[in-house]
Amino acid sequence: MTAKQTRSSRNRNTPRKPSPGSLGEMLDDAGFQPLGRRIKISERDVVKESPPPEWVGPVAEFLWSALPDPATGQWDHLFISAFESACQTLVALGEAAKALGGSIKASAHPALPATLPRWDDVATIVVSLAAQVNLLEYRHFTGARARPSPTGLRPSNIRAAHGCGPAYLAPEAFGVFESLDLVLGARWTEQAETILWRDAPDEWGIDFTEDRRFTIARDIALASVPDDVAERLEASAVITEESIVEWLEVAATHAPTTKTRDDALKSLRFWSRWNLNQLFFRRWRLHDGWLSGREAERTLLIEHDSLSLNMAGEFAARHLPHAPFLFE
Structure with missing residues (x-):
């Protein structure tokens, strides 16, 4: 008497054993496992390079x-x-x-x-x-x-x-x-x-410094200073006694005239403001705020950028009020 075939046994797909010496047998011996689906490559799957901007x-x-x-x-x-x-x-x-x-x-x-x-x-x-x-x-x-x-x-x-x-x-x-x-x-x-x-x-x-877009961007910059930017900002705001002494020692060797402590402070403050401006030239943009280090790689240095210069001063007046030489 023939055994009754159940539904599960009828639907079960029993894999066929590959013929001896065939490619299938070689793949079995190598432990190959089929994915169970075909991979189709169409023109839509190919990533095409975007054309450069028209400008x-x-x-x-x-x-x-x-x-x-x-x-x-x-x-x-x-x-x-x-x-x-x-x-x-x-x-x-x-x-x-x-x-x-x-x-x-x-x-x-x-x-x-x-x-x-x-x-x-x-x-x-x-x-x-x-x-x-x-x-x-x-x-x-x-x-x-x-x-x-x-x-x-x-x-x-x-x-x-x-x-x-x-x-x-x-x-x-x-x-x-x-x-x-x-x-x-x-x-x-x-x-x-x-x-x-x-x-x-x-x-x-x-006077764009009174424009709402500028003031909003300033407030966002104040509220979202990245850690690495914060470190550079603080460094710009501090002029140490050691820096003054070192400046005077270099001036005594190379300057054609005698320099004073006031000369040292004036020079060091100038370069502190220069460093602040450079930070905004590279790491800040009106529509994007602070840029990451990777995003900053796409920036171009524009030394006469009035927008960045004004933002640096407005920002410093609020974020670094203890260093008035950065914004006055």
Whole structure:
């Protein structure tokens, strides 16, 4: 009599034993265990590299054309901050390499790095370089104290908008400004406003330190100081007696004239403020607050960044009130 087949035995999948000498037997001997499913690779599973931002090409072309060219195959920043930042940007974009004496030279094989510099830093540098070489000229904005004579000035072709004043922009610079979304339809865009805070044109007379976006960013910075930043802040706020003595000893050896304790304090306070500013140049941004060490690697050093300079002073006045030399 044949045994009755149960439901469980009918549904059980009994694996077939591989034939002797077959690939299946070899895999069994090796202890191979099947996953029980097939892995399908489709075009959707392949990770495709994102194209670079549209501004990369126009920015590189603009920076090369605007920098002083001594016709030696190298470009020198002449220790002018706008030129220094432009050279730094070309290196960060893989377009140039550092050369001796603070200059740069074009890369033999330009290639974009895996990590690009921050858009807001690049945009700020383009704006300041354009202003430095007179491709961008700010015009009087209603409410500004200074009112220069318009005689001999080229008429503005960028209209005031979003808190930004009028300006003249040379035709050859329109492309790069538009690629960075700073100008649209001959008007400043909304995102251009805080970029232009960093250049702070006198002709517009804008006090952004009273703007709510600035004060909120200041309060957030005060409430969220990272530990490593806090250590550097405290170091900037303290001038020890040992530092004063050491400074005077060095001055006695190298200075052409006799230096006093007041000279030492003045110099040490200057460098303390310089260190504070450098911290904000590298580790803080208006829309992001404090940056991590890794995030800071994408920043570009902009020594004339009015936004960071003002934030450093406003922050120090509240966080380090015992060190007035940092904000007065």
